[in-house]
Amino acid sequence: MSPSAITPEGGSETGVSLREVGEFALIDRVTTDRVQPATTELGPGDDSAVVTAADGRVVACTDVLVEGVHFRLDWSSPEQVGRKAAAANLADIAAMGAVPTSLLVGLACPSSTPAAQLEQLADGLWAEARSTGAGLVGGDLTSAPVIVVSVTALGDLQGRAPVLRSGARAGDRIAVCGRLGWSAAGLAVLGRGFRSPAALVDAHRVPEPPYSAGPQAADAGATSMIDVSDGLLADLAHVARASGVALRLRSRPFTVAPRMAEIASALGLDPLRWVLTGGEDHALAATFPGDAPLPEGWTEVGAVEAPDEAGAGVTVDGRPYDGDGGWVHFAKY
Amino acid sequence: MSPSAITPEGGSETGVSLREVGEFALIDRVTTDRVQPATTELGPGDDSAVVTAADGRVVACTDVLVEGVHFRLDWSSPEQVGRKAAAANLADIAAMGAVPTSLLVGLACPSSTPAAQLEQLADGLWAEARSTGAGLVGGDLTSAPVIVVSVTALGDLQGRAPVLRSGARAGDRIAVCGRLGWSAAGLAVLGRGFRSPAALVDAHRVPEPPYSAGPQAADAGATSMIDVSDGLLADLAHVARASGVALRLRSRPFTVAPRMAEIASALGLDPLRWVLTGGEDHALAATFPGDAPLPEGWTEVGAVEAPDEAGAGVTVDGRPYDGDGGWVHFAKY
Incomplete structure (x- = not known):
């Protein structure tokens, strides 16, 4: 298409909407001249993409972010939303012990959405994918009353057995890698109308999953692994149930960053709840055999035991945790 | 979860909403006791799925259907919406010359959506996937103001080279396989408040892509291929542009079903436009070398020529077609 079809003469592009630019032209804008990794045999532009799966298997997951449910554009930039949508999926690949190879993105949004916002969102998706070595290989763009970003990530196990939620065994050690509670603290700050401390607010806007820790844990013999997307206790409850074990956490090994402790104090909250x-935050939680050394970056936080008469479950310092059980969807719509 | 948490005592399940059932319980309902194909090494329930990719490559595509844009629940049943969402993606896999292996589904919907509707939608996804040998291996469920179904399909090239949009060469023959215009005719009927003829209305509700014709065309030497999702002329325009050729269609080989001709006559429309x-409809359009016999089920409808001074493009009976150029998104939102 000719540039004149996009930009009104002499005008700025800021306010030009997706409707004015058009579906195909916008797709061209966000896919042309991007550098694909070697795993991308065929990128965007055809009916489907083709990605190498040298391992003979492909790991795949999908996660959907909805405006007003998972993000607000007055709290996060479109680029940050893109990074977060990518990170949520890339972390699910890492949690299997795999390395991400590619993303596909189904994007639905109002036709009045500024094209520049969508380009920035795509920039965020690309940036986060690239940080793991993955490419954005395909997608779809259509209209909806709010922005919905549905991302599918594909990954390569590189010969490893996938690390499931069901493999934890009595005698294993429980360990975590990555930040915990930072996103929740940032959300609490934003929800009260503040924009700082930046470290916490930014952690809510863009998580920093420890991607490479996933394959490293698999190589170190992790018996189970999960990505912490709904909250550590809620996600470990999935592991406890799938594995038929009790997970006994100790609160002492969990550290609270000074900035987080300050904010919690100012808000009258217990930072341990965050x-x-x-x-x-998309940290990783895993169980390791009792005699295996933990890989670098992992912190031991508890032990796996056989379930007692109360059945499988997660306890903190010997008791069920008396707090919010994690993120529950369906609040807004 | 206990059944009593889902069904109010003595009540029918019809009106029980997703909010009442809960995200995880609904996911359990639509994933438990499903039969997975042999390619599914790990199905739903962990951070990611694992699917075999025996070919060493995986074909992947994403397509999003939005309530009010791509479907209306007063025109289609949830099961039909599920089938259609799956078909749109499975056809994109076939159009590469590949065989589908799996679907992942990102589903966003209002929390007031009846759980039974979502189960029926999942039944439709499963049924269409199963018709191609694929399984539903993973997904995500969250809330949004309207129903958004984002489907990713994965497929196996089984050693074939992918058939791209860019491979058409002067001297090739153009051929189509599958129904054309049926969905548009059904939409025209529905849009005027009618519910019959059933054959046309049902074709709009659930397309019937000729899935196996994709790999067959690849085996027969197809030089380019595309799935007809936006309209034959619009989609062939992508092939013409990507291949740098002119596509010369003849109108005579296109047949109009008697029922479609009757309805077009009653509505005062030209059925050829449909x-x-x-x-x-998700028919397949492809180009084949001039001397290659067409596989069974394909109809020759034109020839590929070198571009003339007007450049690449698509003509019908020697002229640009004087009609609507295909489906344009962003009408409603």
């Missing part, structure tokens, strides 16, 4: 129940 | 520009 750490144990806050979602969206 | 055939040439109607989207969503």
